[in-house]
Amino acid sequence: MEDDENDTLAFERWEAYVIEHYPNPERTGCPSRETLKRFVDSPAQVGLEDLNDTHITRCRECVMDLRELRRLRDTSTPNVITEP
């Protein structure tokens, strides 16, 4: 399996791994939904402190939320990623 220039496949596999291995039904340490939304819409504006550092690499629920938020972002504003 060969990846693309953005390493998309590697990150997709990583995301699937988090979903499989890190259930967090009690949402321990999760950033707020609003923070996750801001992160998806303007990732550079949301720092590591807001994200509780690398929490999303160990939280199925956050990763699922981020998936959903990205879907909403990409369907509602298809041109959200624009050249400066």
Place this chain on the structure above:
Amino acid sequence: MLSTSPSDLIWVIGFSPHSRWIAPVVRAAIRGAWPEAQEIANTQLGDEALAPELMEVAIQQTAEYLACSSPIGVEQTQEILSRYYRNAVRRKKRATQRLLFRGSTREIEFLLPSARSFESAVEADIDLGKILDETPPDLRHAMLMRLGARSSWKDVASATGKSMDAIRMGCRREVERIRKRFGVQGPGPKV
């Protein structure tokens, strides 16, 4: 045998015209980190003599990291160097532990881990839950932008004020580990 001077270790850095600032700060960082590095090698690995080879690995990685960053001071460089050094010590310790099987066949049979624990050991080698723990904050943020927001490397570069090549080079180690974990090949050469 003569003991190694920290300054002797700097040779592992290759010099390029645009990164001449790196050698002096790394040299100073090595001097600062050296006593603790020896102590760590002694307490963690039981052999202070291992410190030079592990420090060389850390110096190499630090130099690679700095080559993609703007000039920084000695204190920050020492922090990065120490982080890479502790990583090298951990890897060495893990490798040593795996090789230490002694005794009769019966004893070895008793001591051998089950297939499951062996699998766990391999998995732990590339524990994706901890993959960013030792990554510098700016690169950690970049990796999270790719994972969580699916920003392209181009967008990540733009947001962090670095070139796309620099940000990809900075995150290369982590991305390689993810690829290795899942058997994903990197992109082919550009035609």
